[in-house]
Amino acid sequence: MTVLTIAGASLREAWNRRLVLALVIVSVVFLALYLYGAQLLNSRLVERAAHVGARGGGVALARQQMELFGLYIVDFLASFMAIFAGVGAIAGDLENHSLHLVLAKPVRRWQVVAGKALGSVLVSVVYTTALAAGLLLGSRLVLGVLPPGVVTGVLLMDLGVLALSALTLLASTVMPTLTAGVAMVMAYGLAWTGGVLHALGELLNIDVLATLGRDTRLLVPSDALWKAGSYFLQPPAMRAQEGPNPLFGVTAPDPAFLIYAGAYLVAVFLLAGLAFQRRDL
Amino acid sequence: MTAPAPGPVIDARGLVKCYGRRTAVDGLELRVAAGEVFGFLGPNGAGKSTTVRMLLGLTRPSGGDGEVLGRALGDPEARRRVGYLPENVHFPGWFTGMGFLRYHGALYGLPASEVRARAGEALERLGLAGRGDDPLRGYSHGMLQRLGLAQALLARPRLIFLDEPTSALDPRGRRDVRLLLDELRAQGTTVFLNSHLLSEVERTCDRVAIVADGHVRYLGPTRPDTGAERLLDLRLEDAPPDAERLLVGVARLVRRAGVRWRLELEGADAAPEVARRLVAAGARLHELTPVRRDLEDLFLELTGAPAAEPEPAEPLPDAGEAQLLEPGVPS
Ligand SMILES: Nc1ncnc2c1ncn2[C@@H]1O[C@H](COP(=O)(O)OP(=O)(O)OP(=O)(O)O)[C@@H](O)[C@H]1O
Ligand SMILES: [Mg+2]
Numbered sequence: 001m002t003v004l005t006i007a008g009a010s011l012r013e014a015w016n017r018r019l020v021l022a023l024v025i026v027s028v029v030f031l032a033l034y035l036y037g038a039q040l041l042n043s044r045l046v047e048r049a050a051h052v053g054a055r056g057g058g059v060a061l062a063r064q065q066m067e068l069f070g071l072y073i074v075d076f077l078a079s080f081m082a083i084f085a086g087v088g089a090i091a092g093d094l095e096n097h098s099l100h101l102v103l104a105k106p107v108r109r110w111q112v113v114a115g116k117a118l119g120s121v122l123v124s125v126v127y128t129t130a131l132a133a134g135l136l137l138g139s140r141l142v143l144g145v146l147p148p149g150v151v152t153g154v155l156l157m158d159l160g161v162l163a164l165s166a167l168t169l170l171a172s173t174v175m176p177t178l179t180a181g182v183a184m185v186m187a188y189g190l191a192w193t194g195g196v197l198h199a200l201g202e203l204l205n206i207d208v209l210a211t212l213g214r215d216t217r218l219l220v221p222s223d224a225l226w227k228a229g230s231y232f233l234q235p236p237a238m239r240a241q242e243g244p245n246p247l248f249g250v251t252a253p254d255p256a257f258l259i260y261a262g263a264y265l266v267a268v269f270l271l272a273g274l275a276f277q278r279r280d281l
Numbered sequence: 282m283t284a285p286a287p288g289p290v291i292d293a294r295g296l297v298k299c300y301g302r303r304t305a306v307d308g309l310e311l312r313v314a315a316g317e318v319f320g321f322l323g324p325n326g327a328g329k330s331t332t333v334r335m336l337l338g339l340t341r342p343s344g345g346d347g348e349v350l351g352r353a354l355g356d357p358e359a360r361r362r363v364g365y366l367p368e369n370v371h372f373p374g375w376f377t378g379m380g381f382l383r384y385h386g387a388l389y390g391l392p393a394s395e396v397r398a399r400a401g402e403a404l405e406r407l408g409l410a411g412r413g414d415d416p417l418r419g420y421s422h423g424m425l426q427r428l429g430l431a432q433a434l435l436a437r438p439r440l441i442f443l444d445e446p447t448s449a450l451d452p453r454g455r456r457d458v459r460l461l462l463d464e465l466r467a468q469g470t471t472v473f474l475n476s477h478l479l480s481e482v483e484r485t486c487d488r489v490a491i492v493a494d495g496h497v498r499y500l501g502p503t504r505p506d507t508g509a510e511r512l513l514d515l516r517l518e519d520a521p522p523d524a525e526r527l528l529v530g531v532a533r534l535v536r537r538a539g540v541r542w543r544l545e546l547e548g549a550d551a552a553p554e555v556a557r558r559l560v561a562a563g564a565r566l567h568e569l570t571p572v573r574r575d576l577e578d579l580f581l582e583l584t585g586a587p588a589a590e591p592e593p594a595e596p597l598p599d600a601g602e603a604q605l606l607e608p609g610v611p612s
C-alpha cells in the first residue's frame with residue numbers, strides 16, 4: 001500500500017511538473033517529422049521505381065530501413081527519457097529533504113525504493129511502447145510496412161530501456177542528481193561503444209574486439225537489448241543484406257543473455273534497495 | 282490502542298554521531314518522560330537536529346543506542362504515532378495543501394476517509410482552512426511552516442518532534458503554536474522542541490536540555506533554580522580600582538560593562554554587605570537589583586566559553602531537579 005502511495009506520488013509529480021506534457025509535445029513533433037520524411041521518401045521511391053521500371057524489392061527494403069531507423073531513434077529518445085526522468089528519483093528528494101518527511105513515517109526504506117522503481121518502470125514502459133507503437137502505426141499507414149516480430153521486438157526495446165531505468169535508480173540512491181545524470185549518460189555511451197566494437201570485431205574478424213564489445217552488455221545491457229529487439233523488427237531479407245553493423249542486430253539474440261538481462265533488472269533494483277537501506281541521511 | 286509506555290518515551294543512551302572526523306553528537310544521554318514538553322537547546326551546530334534525526338531513525342548513530350516509544354531506534358513501527366517537523370522541509374510546489382496532507386497521512390497507513398477528515402481538521406487548526414485547495418507554490422513561508430505543523434499532527438502523535446517550528450511565524454503564529462503545545466500537553470502528547478527562542482521555551486517547556494558540542498550541559502527544569510536570587514546587578518560610579526579584591530568573600534564579578542556590573546553572591550544574604558563595602562570605599566551606588574538567572578543566562582554561560590573537557594553526563598537527575606553538567610561552573 002505504501003509502495004503504491006509513493007509510486008502514485010511520483011507519477012503525480014511527473015504529471016504536475018509537466019514531464020508528461022513535455023514528452024507528449026516532443027514525441028508528437030518527432031513523429032510528425034518522421035512521418036513527413038517517410039512520406040517524402042516513399043513518394044520519391046515510387047516515382048523513381050516507376051521511372052527505371054524496377055520491381056518492388058529495393059523499394060521495400062528502403063521503406064523497412066526507414067522504419068527501423070525511426071525505431072532506433074525511438075529507443076534513443078526513450079533511453080534518455082528514462083535517464084533524465086529518473087536521476088532525481090531518490091537523489092533529488094534527498095537533496096531537498098522531502099524524503100526526511102517521508103521516512104519519518106512508519107515507512108521502510110525499501111518501500112520508498114520500490115515505489116520509485118514502480119513509478120519509473122511504468123513511465124519507461126508506457127513511453128517506449130507508446131512511441132514505438134505510434135511509429136509502427138504511422139509507418140504502416142504511410143509506408144505500408146509492418147515488421148514481422150513487432151511484439152517481441154518492442155518488448156525487448158522495453159527491457160533495454162528498463163535496464164537503464166534500473167541502473168538510473170541505483171545511481172540515484174548512491175549519488176547526487178547531477179553526478180547520477182553524468183554517470184548514466186556515460187553508461188549509455190559505454191553500452192553503445194560496446195556495440196560498435198562488437199560490430200567492428202565481427203566485420204574485421206578480430207575476435208578479441210568482438211568479444212570485448214559483446215561482453216560490455218553484461219555491465220550495461222541496454223544496447224544489446226536494442227540489438228536483440230531490432231533483430232525481430234526486420235524481415236530476414238533485410239538482415240541478410242546488412243551484415244554486422246553498429247546500429248541493428250543481425251543475429252538472433254542468445255536466450256542465455258535474455259535470461260541474464262531479466263536477472264540483471266531484478267538484481268539492480270534489489271541493489272538499489274540495499275544501497276538505500278545502508279545510506280545515511 | 283496501546284497503553285502508555287511504562288518507561289521513558291525517549292531514551293537515548295550514549296548516542297554518538299560522527300561525520301568524518303567531526304563529532305556532531307558525543308555520547309548523548311537523555312530521557313524524556315511521557316507527557317513532557319521538553320526543550321532541546323544549544324548553539325548552532327550543537328547537534329540538536331542530528332540528535333532528532335537519530336531518534337527518528339533517519340540517521341544511523343555511530344555509537345550508543347536508544348529507544349523511542351519503547352522501540353529500538355530505526356524501528357518503523359515506533360514512528361506510527363510520531364509527528365515530525367524538520368528544520369528544512371521542502372514543499373513540492375505542485376501539491377495542494379490538502380493533497381500534501383493526504384499524501385503524508387496515507388504514509389501513516391491510515392484509511393483514506395480518516396486521512397481526509399484529519400487533514401481538514403489539521404488545516405483548520407493551523408489557520409489554513411480555506412487554503413487547502415491552493416497549490417503550495419502560492420503559500421508564504423509562514424503558511425508552509427503551518428502546513429508542516431499540520432502534517433506533524435496527522436498521526437494524532439504520542440510524541441512529536443518540532444525542529445524550530447516557529448522560525449518563520451508571525452507573532453500570532455507563534456502564539457498559536459504556544460496554544461497548540463498547551464493543547465498537546467493537555468492531551469498527554471510528549472513534545473520534543475528544538476528552538477532558539479528561549480522566551481518561548483521558557484513559556485512552554487517543562488524541562489530543557491542545553492547541549493553544546495554534542496554533550497548535554499544542563500538538564501533540568503526550564504526555570505533553573507541554581508543560583509536563583511544570587512546574582513546582583515549594579516550601577517556603580519567611581520568604583521574603587523580594587524573593587525574585586527574588596528568583595529572577596531561576599532561576591533564574585535561575573536561581568537562588567539561600563540558602570541553596569543553583575544556579581545554573583547557567595548551567600549544568600551550577602552547583598553547588604555556588598556553595598557556596604559562598596560559605599561565605604563567611596564563608590565556611588567545608583568542601583569542594586571537582585572536578579573534571577575534565566576534561561577538565557579544559563580544558556581550563554583554554558584555555551585559561551587570554549588568547550589572544556591566535559592565530565593561523563595550520567596547520572597541523570599529526575600525531573601524537577603537541576604544539574605549543571607559543565608565542570609568549572611562554580612556552585
Ligand atoms: N550530513 C552531515 N554531514 C556532515 N556534517 C554534518 C551533517 N549534518 C550535520 N553535520 C554537522 O554536525 C554538527 C551538528 O549539526 P546539527 O545540524 O545537528 O546542529 P544543530 O544543533 O541542529 O544546529 P542549528 O541550531 O544550526 O540547527 C554540525 O557541526 C554540522 O556541521
Ligand atoms: Mg538544527
